[in-house]
């Protein structure tokens with residue numbers, strides 16, 4: 001299959017494989033790492049429009065970016081058109097490439113305020129939000145949503161049409177309903193139905209575990225891009241077409257680079273907590289992975305994690321050929 005660039009408004013993205021917004025994970029260092037490994041576009045964690053409009057320091061810190069990560073999309077969540085519009089105006093002053101609107105988050109803290117996936121039950125309010133954001137920015141606006149609220153009320157194609165008419169330049173569909181949460185199977189048919197309904201680009205999302213699966217999703221549904229979330233963790237080379245090497249050394253080198261990016265771009269007081277959520281993922285399925293993960297969780301200083309990785313890189317077992325590793329015991333998480 002021939003890969004075509006993804007065009008979102010005036011933004012042209014060479015690789016249509018993009019990094020999903022993942023709260024707690026897609027901070028600046030991880031976004032940079034994914035860009036270095038080939039992600040065409042990276043999405044920030046969801047950012048509260050209220051936090052931005054009240055200039056809350058912690059929320060504003062989430063906007064931190066650097067030219068090397070561009071193109072970058074900043075994701076906003078909220079349920080009030082005026083506040084979303086104000087937040088869009090504020091972030092449009094930053095060097096960003098796209099504003100994404102979260103209309104798919106299933107978390108109760110978000111939906112009980114009428115935001116995230118709850119907006120799929122109120123398409124008129126959702127349209128008001130999209131219009132308010134588009135009126136307050138010159139950046140392309142994208143909307144991320146689910147198949148619908150429940151299986152009885154799947155409305156993704158109509159919702160996508162509403163988003164297009166309200167001014168969105170592309171949509172992402174996580175092909176599960178709110179009621180599914182993160183369980184059940186992803187419904188590729190609804191991605192195809194969304195694609196048939198609108199003329200702006202459609203990005204498919206949900207349970208993609210490899211580049212090949214992403215290609216299959218594009219081929220079977222006609223979607224224009226693929227968004228990958230959980231499978232990027234400890235696995236940032238998923239954005240590359242070449243077969244990823246299972247060599248544990250490559251994993252360690254990626255982790256070493258991730259640590260460097262954290263050191264370069266994060267406040268030192270948060271560095272250890274930033275890598276803790278990620279580090280274990282690099283050792284999934286590797287010989288002695290469980291004990292290495294344990295050592296990382298025991299570390300009390302960021303520098304200890306860096307020393308551990310440097311030490312592991314010196315170990316002969318991490319330079320072995322993949323065939324040799326297969327003969328060893330692997331942990332099976």
Ligand SMILES: Cc1cc2nc3c(=O)[nH]c(=O)nc-3n(C[C@H](O)[C@H](O)[C@H](O)COP(=O)(O)O)c2cc1C
Pocket residue numbers: 020021022023024044045046075102103104105144174205206207208227228229230231
């Ligand atoms: C830990 C975690 C955090 C997430 N945070 C966000 C978020 O901030 N905004 C959003 O739109 N989706 C969020 N999602 C949903 C993902 O972007 C994505 O739609 C979902 O994980 C399905 O894709 P995947 O199977 O490739 O992970 C999150 C998912 C997870 C597991």
